[in-house]
Amino acid sequence: MTNSTNNTVTVTIPAQQLPISHTPDIVVVGGGATGIAAAIAAARNGASTLLIEQRGYLGGMGTAALVPAFCPYSDGEKPVIRGIGLDLLEKMKHAAGDDFLNRYEEQLDWVPIDVETLKRVYDAEVLASGAQILFHTVTDSVLLDGDRISGLVISNKSGRSVVQAKLYIDASGDADLAALAGVPFQVGGENGDLQPGTMCYVVTGADKERFDQFIAETGQQPQLEGLVTLAQQNGELPEGRKRISGISWVSNSVAGFNFGHIFNIDGTKAEDLTRAAIEGRQLIETQIRFLKKYVPGFENIFLVHSGDQIGIRETRRIQGDYTLVVEDFLTMRTFEDDIARNSYFIDIHLANAGSAMTIKHLPKGKSHGVPYRCMLPQGKSNLIVAGRSVSSDRPVQGSLRVMPNCFAMGEAAGVAASMASIAGVGFREVSIPELQRKLVAQGAYLGEHPGVADADREIAVGTIAYDEEN
Numbered sequence: 001m002t003n004s005t006n007n008t009v010t011v012t013i014p015a016q017q018l019p020i021s022h023t024p025d026i027v028v029v030g031g032g033a034t035g036i037a038a039a040i041a042a043a044r045n046g047a048s049t050l051l052i053e054q055r056g057y058l059g060g061m062g063t064a065a066l067v068p069a070f071c072p073y074s075d076g077e078k079p080v081i082r083g084i085g086l087d088l089l090e091k092m093k094h095a096a097g098d099d100f101l102n103r104y105e106e107q108l109d110w111v112p113i114d115v116e117t118l119k120r121v122y123d124a125e126v127l128a129s130g131a132q133i134l135f136h137t138v139t140d141s142v143l144l145d146g147d148r149i150s151g152l153v154i155s156n157k158s159g160r161s162v163v164q165a166k167l168y169i170d171a172s173g174d175a176d177l178a179a180l181a182g183v184p185f186q187v188g189g190e191n192g193d194l195q196p197g198t199m200c201y202v203v204t205g206a207d208k209e210r211f212d213q214f215i216a217e218t219g220q221q222p223q224l225e226g227l228v229t230l231a232q233q234n235g236e237l238p239e240g241r242k243r244i245s246g247i248s249w250v251s252n253s254v255a256g257f258n259f260g261h262i263f264n265i266d267g268t269k270a271e272d273l274t275r276a277a278i279e280g281r282q283l284i285e286t287q288i289r290f291l292k293k294y295v296p297g298f299e300n301i302f303l304v305h306s307g308d309q310i311g312i313r314e315t316r317r318i319q320g321d322y323t324l325v326v327e328d329f330l331t332m333r334t335f336e337d338d339i340a341r342n343s344y345f346i347d348i349h350l351a352n353a354g355s356a357m358t359i360k361h362l363p364k365g366k367s368h369g370v371p372y373r374c375m376l377p378q379g380k381s382n383l384i385v386a387g388r389s390v391s392s393d394r395p396v397q398g399s400l401r402v403m404p405n406c407f408a409m410g411e412a413a414g415v416a417a418s419m420a421s422i423a424g425v426g427f428r429e430v431s432i433p434e435l436q437r438k439l440v441a442q443g444a445y446l447g448e449h450p451g452v453a454d455a456d457r458e459i460a461v462g463t464i465a466y467d468e469e470n
């Protein structure tokens with residue numbers, strides 16, 4: 001049969017009777033930073049909680065895509081991401097061994113990720129909270145009953161089945177649940193611009209002392225601007241950003257790389273993810289050749305592992321009860337229903353090899369509020385969306401998307417879900433002052449005066465001056 005709207009040839013599958021396999025109070029779909037914090041928070045606050053993850057381990061982009069470091073937890077003066085996210089960072093530092101701890105014990109910003117340690121820490125902390133984990137399981141459809149989700153269809157080696165929960169947390173990073181439930185969303189910019197993907201990787205056999213000495217003696221940036229440009233001019237690296245996004249030293253010989261881009265990837269399309277995986281691995285081979293030839297300290301490196309998937313920075317942004325916009329970021333706005341603070345800069349990677357990064361920092365010590373309403377998808381009462389696909393404009397997504405923020409949003413979603421579950425209500429009926437009190441009591445930071453919005457203010461933003469770089 002041909003579908004008249006998009007010319008796709010379709011078949012009709014006979015109606016299926018599926019078993020109900022799980023009936024938790026709360027189900028969390030997606031075991032990245034957002035889903036981990038959401039599941040821990042929901043379970044700790046008394047709700048029976050099921051965390052569903054398509055891979056065989058937790059961590060999302062931070063483990064599956066080998067994103068090599070945690071973005072800053074601090075605003076340059078104090079930690080603004082605290083609670084579960086900060087606790088997980090500290091647990092990873094302590095579990096990673098004395099050498100790692102000695103290097104990074106005092107550091108809150110750009111702490112490298114020891115991937116295998118982090119996977120174990122996540123397993124342990126989620127299980128200790130009382131939440132149940134179900135790996136190797138994909139959510140592929142939702143059952144609707146008016147404005148409520150009444151079930152999720154999951155698919156795994158045991159077959160297809162239905163999860164019936166009271167409340168649903170979408171922590172898929174791509175707002176998969178929201179999209180399946182018919183929530184309106186946007187993808188990328190007005191012209192379809194999307195941030196590129198990056199295939200991150202880990203090498204061993206590096207020599208940090210030799211590299212540091214080279215940086216000190218030549219005055220090169222650690223991000224290797226000069227050498228990347230030179231290799232591009234020599235045709236030994238492709239055009240695009242003229243520096244490495246980051247090298248993260250796990251030890252003196254093991255380093256993680258966030259380097260280069262794969263363009264025109266829509267992370268909600270399997271075909272694009274496939275092409276990006278193949279192109280990403282090819283690009284790594286080129287980059288390893290570059291590193292060995294051009295960069296002192298990397299002559300003898302050996303590629304240990306590349307991401308199980310291309311790193312995806314941006315896909316869907318849901319339409320929520322409030323859309324956080326760049327003016328809110330620039331004026332460092334505080335909302336009555338804040339559930340987190342964000343101080344990370346606007347960090348939009350170039351959409352094609354000829355364009356530039358869009359960067360905008362807040363002043364040191366400053367942050368803006370993230371309102372609860374950004375996580376409430378229009379038209380659905382028992383669904384909340386947390387993480388990089390909350391309701392925001394594109395510049396704010398370029399800032400909110402990083403892992404420390406995802407922990408904070410996930411924690412708030414989990415606490416809210418537990419409150420809604422206990423009270424037998426939807427997400428919009430949760431008492432915001434009570435939610436904020438619980439979050440603060442459990443270690444989160446909501447600014448100096450949680451719950452007190454800015455007084456009527458003149459918002460004088462003017463033209464946004466971005467600091468462009470390539």
Ligand SMILES: Cc1cc2nc3c(=O)[nH]c(=O)nc-3n(C[C@H](O)[C@H](O)[C@H](O)COP(=O)(O)OP(=O)(O)OC[C@H]3O[C@@H](n4cnc5c(N)ncnc54)[C@H](O)[C@@H]3O)c2cc1C
Nearest residue numbers: 030032033034054060061071139172173198311312387403
């Ligand atoms: C290349 C790159 C570099 C970055 N650099 C940094 C950095 O240095 N520091 C930093 O803090 N942040 C960085 N970020 C951003 C950050 O890693 C992500 O935005 C963040 O991890 C998003 O967290 P999340 O939990 O919302 O989503 P994800 O990490 O994407 O996790 C979503 C999880 O849900 C699972 N899932 C998705 N759909 C389904 C489904 N239908 N059924 C079952 N499971 C599903 C996925 O397998 C995944 O585990 C970077 C991102 C990229 C791509």
